[in-house]
Amino acid sequence: MKLHQHIQKFTASGDEIVQSIIQKFTCIHTRKKELLLGEGERCTDYFYVETGCLRLYFVDEKGAEQTIQFALEGWWLTDLDAFHKNAAAAYSIQVLEGGTVMKINKPALDELMKKYPVLENYFRQVYQRSYSAALYRFKTLRMSKESSYDLFESNYPDFIQRIPQKMLASFLGFTPEYLSELRKRKAGKK
Amino acid sequence: MKLHQHIQKFTASGDEIVQSIIQKFTCIHTRKKELLLGEGERCTDYFYVETGCLRLYFVDEKGAEQTIQFALEGWWLTDLDAFHKNAAAAYSIQVLEGGTVMKINKPALDELMKKYPVLENYFRQVYQRSYSAALYRFKTLRMSKESSYDLFESNYPDFIQRIPQKMLASFLGFTPEYLSELRKRKAGKK
DNA sequence: GTCATTTCTTAAACCAGCTTAAGTTTTTTT
DNA sequence: AAAAAAACTTAAGCTGGTTTAAGAAATGAC
Structure with missing residues (x-):
């Protein structure tokens, strides 16, 4: 805008x-x-x-x-x-x-x-x-890394596609490696 | 005021x-x-x-x-x-x-x-x-728990005396037990 | 001033998330 | 189109910080 x-x-x-x-x-x-x-x-x-x-x-x-x-x-x-x-x-x-x-x-x-x-x-x-x-973000940062990611994903589904994963990991406060693991785990569940 | x-x-x-x-x-x-x-x-x-x-x-x-x-x-x-x-x-x-x-x-x-x-x-x-x-606080929350505590201590030395330790622990994002351990470690160093 | 409640400490067992390292895929550059 | 660089994945080992549990100290209530 x-x-x-x-x-x-x-x-x-x-x-x-x-x-x-x-x-x-x-x-x-x-x-x-x-x-x-x-x-x-x-x-x-x-x-x-x-x-x-x-x-x-x-x-x-x-x-x-x-x-x-x-x-x-x-x-x-x-x-x-x-x-x-x-x-x-x-x-x-x-x-x-x-x-x-x-x-x-x-x-x-x-x-x-x-x-x-x-x-x-x-x-x-x-x-x-x-x-x-x-x-609101202070609140989400108090949750487990997994909940924190889930919440971000449901709040900004499009944005996740737009940025490199390592940037998102760094924003959410964890390592790219861990984010990768998380996503793998989630993909398995579905 | x-x-x-x-x-x-x-x-x-x-x-x-x-x-x-x-x-x-x-x-x-x-x-x-x-x-x-x-x-x-x-x-x-x-x-x-x-x-x-x-x-x-x-x-x-x-x-x-x-x-x-x-x-x-x-x-x-x-x-x-x-x-x-x-x-x-x-x-x-x-x-x-x-x-x-x-x-x-x-x-x-x-x-x-x-x-x-x-x-x-x-x-x-x-x-x-x-x-x-x-x-600024987002920045401090990205540091190790110990640095985060040190920074708070140097920014608000008086305030630390005023509030219960468990409140401070909960603000900084860790458990009261860990804060207790941290303080013990620091007291030893001096 | 005594009992009850809350806060703080200590220590051992445990685990979520990090580190390291190597391999794969994707993107960028030329 | 090939080479280089950057991003992503996987997995094993490790560690900072949590959990649990029990006792000690401080604070508050009557």
């Missing part, structure tokens, strides 16, 4: 206002494996996915990539803390599936927020939804 | 406006172990902790209580999803430490949000902070 549609959907505001907001964003075309933000770099931008898919991850003490978050169409992604503090990123953002992404930097966003109350309302809702989803 | 101070701190808005907002909230005094919300009940209220401490938890398939979130002074807590959908709660909220709490129901909050743009701004910041903290 295009960003201006998304803002209109959430705020039911007029076309002109939304157009003047949208102008301040930059549209970029992303390619698979491209890095939009690297761990340690200054985090300057906030990304909205119109099409394609991004992931937020970090590299743990053992050198393994740990995926914290995916962003599909209609979701925002950045290292929030670093973005708002204009600090070095604790995570990297990589393109999993190419597409188009809208981005904006902190000064521009702050200015827009001041100028358009509708945008405060929009981001209040966006964050509310994100935090709510986070609470 | 009192709610009106908190709103003023985040929004730098005038005393009168904040006073008329505050009026719509109800102040309650909480007692240790009291249940402010029970799993399965309709979730009607959103809580702001002025003093004391709350926890959000659910009961897993094995009957164990799993703590998702603590709320200390200055933090908001509810089953966000259920609150905004006016639905049955997937979690319970219990008082860990008595004190005073401000609460508000959905219709009242919606009305205030419409009337006072300053409140949109306030909650945008509150959610932003919450979501940012959630991302």
Whole structure:
């Protein structure tokens, strides 16, 4: 979903206002494996996915990539803390599936927020939804790995087809080998 | 911190406006172990902790209580999803430490949000902070249990003294027995 | 101040999920 | 179309953390 549609959907505001907001964003075309933000770099931008898919991850003490978050169409992604503090990123953002992404930097966003109350309302809702989803994910992470996988599968059946299994394993918090074993076990049961 | 101070701190808005907002909230005094919300009940209220401490938890398939979130002074807590959908709660909220709490129901909050743009701004910041903290916690949950504990200890040294160990264990995602063992090991090292 | 309840500790047996390593399949590059 | 790289599978051995169970310490109730 295009960003201006998304803002209109959430705020039911007029076309002109939304157009003047949208102008301040930059549209970029992303390619698979491209890095939009690297761990340690200054985090300057906030990304909205119109099409394609991004992931937020970090590299743990053992050198393994740990995926914290995916962003599909209609979701925002950045290292929030670093973005708002204009600090070095604790995570990297990589393109999993190419597409188009809208981005904006902190000064521009702050200015827009001041100028358009509708945008405060929009981001209040966006964050509310994100935090709510986070609470739900904390819950699923407390279950056994198997239940955690089952739940993800039933919530996002299409998404599972789109991404490499190792990414999913890393998101759910287990090894690719174990995911492979799990799937084998499940296939046998059916 | 009192709610009106908190709103003023985040929004730098005038005393009168904040006073008329505050009026719509109800102040309650909480007692240790009291249940402010029970799993399965309709979730009607959103809580702001002025003093004391709350926890959000659910009961897993094995009957164990799993703590998702603590709320200390200055933090908001509810089953966000259920609150905004006016639905049955997937979690319970219990008082860990008595004190005073401000609460508000959905219709009242919606009305205030419409009337006072300053409140949109306030909650945008509150959610932003919450979501940012959630991302950080996802990161810590990917580490070994020991690192996860060490990090919590260095981030909240005082808080550890305030709550029962089994609550902390349940928040960090391990058993009280294991936490006990961990602490013993650490005490030995020093 | 005493009894009852809850919390914390200890230790042994156990298991879900990880590691390692080698082979197979798929995707990407040229 | 071939070669290279990346992703997935399989299986054996291992380990971080759980389970179970019983006792000790702290807290709360009357």
